[in-house]
Amino acid sequence: MIRIGGVVRVARVLTAATALAVVAVSAAACGDGGEAAxxxxxxxxxxxxxxxxxxxxxxxxxxxxxxxxxxxxxxxxxxxxxxxxxxxxxxxxxxxxxxxxxxxxxxxxxxxxxxxxxxxxxxxxxxxxxxxxxxxxxxxxxxxxxxxxx
CATH class of the missing domain: 3.10.450.100 (NTF2-like; domain 1)
Structure with a gap:
């Protein structure tokens, strides 16, 4: 039971990290001073x-x-x-x-x-x-x- 909970927590952390990475890349593209063009x-x-x-x-x-x-x-x-x-x-x-x-x-x-x-x-x-x-x-x-x- 503890092991399953640990796996779930790791999966949640990885999902959150992936979401943050996507947001960071999107924000960088929006604020690039024209480079996206x-x-x-x-x-x-x-x-x-x-x-x-x-x-x-x-x-x-x-x-x-x-x-x-x-x-x-x-x-x-x-x-x-x-x-x-x-x-x-x-x-x-x-x-x-x-x-x-x-x-x-x-x-x-x-x-x-x-x-x-x-x-x-x-x-x-x-x-x-x-x-x-x-x-x-x-x-x-x-x-x-x-x-x-x-």
């Missing part, structure tokens, strides 16, 4: 050109839609130290004010060497000539491509 599909292929292109397309789509907070989610930890999300959103709001970036697909060029990539994004709206088309460095970190040009 980064596609897991883009990372599934590892540090490949296809994965980098998918991440760059998601990033440029966020920019085109004016979702600068989502775009911030693609920044590397190193780049997040240089500017906070609010300042980043304000900077991009000013940079892209009055532009219709969602009207046409941007031209995206990618190249990968190891876990480092180079991405060029050229928007095709009327003011595209104002953009800096120099390649931006991206890094493959912890299973995700991160914008690393700070």
């Amino acid at each position: 980064v596609s897991t599909a883009a990372a599934a292929s590892g540090p490949s050109e296809a994965g980098l292109r998918a991440a760059a397309e998601e990033w440029s789509k966020a920019i085109a839609e004016g979702d600068y907070a989502a775009a911030y989610g693609f920044r590397s930890a190193r780049c997040r130290l240089t500017i906070g999300q609010d300042a980043y959103v304000e900077e991009l709001s000013q940079r892209y004010a009055g532009r219709d970036l969602a009207g046409a697909e941007p031209e995206i060029t990618v190249a990968v060497t190891g876990e480092t990539g180079q991405v060029s994004v050229r928007y095709t709206d009327e003011r595209a000539g104002e953009d800096d088309t120099a390649p931006a460095t991206w890094k493959f970190v912890d299973g995700s491509w991160r914008y690393d040009t700070c």
Whole structure:
């Protein structure tokens, strides 16, 4: 009888621990500062050109839609130290004010060497000539491509 009670108690403890782990993981995903926006599909292929292109397309789509907070989610930890999300959103709001970036697909060029990539994004709206088309460095970190040009 005591043995059965002990097994029941162990099962209850394990169930409670599992439930807490699920809650902790869910909370971490909700409070990640935008990282949840980064596609897991883009990372599934590892540090490949296809994965980098998918991440760059998601990033440029966020920019085109004016979702600068989502775009911030693609920044590397190193780049997040240089500017906070609010300042980043304000900077991009000013940079892209009055532009219709969602009207046409941007031209995206990618190249990968190891876990480092180079991405060029050229928007095709009327003011595209104002953009800096120099390649931006991206890094493959912890299973995700991160914008690393700070």
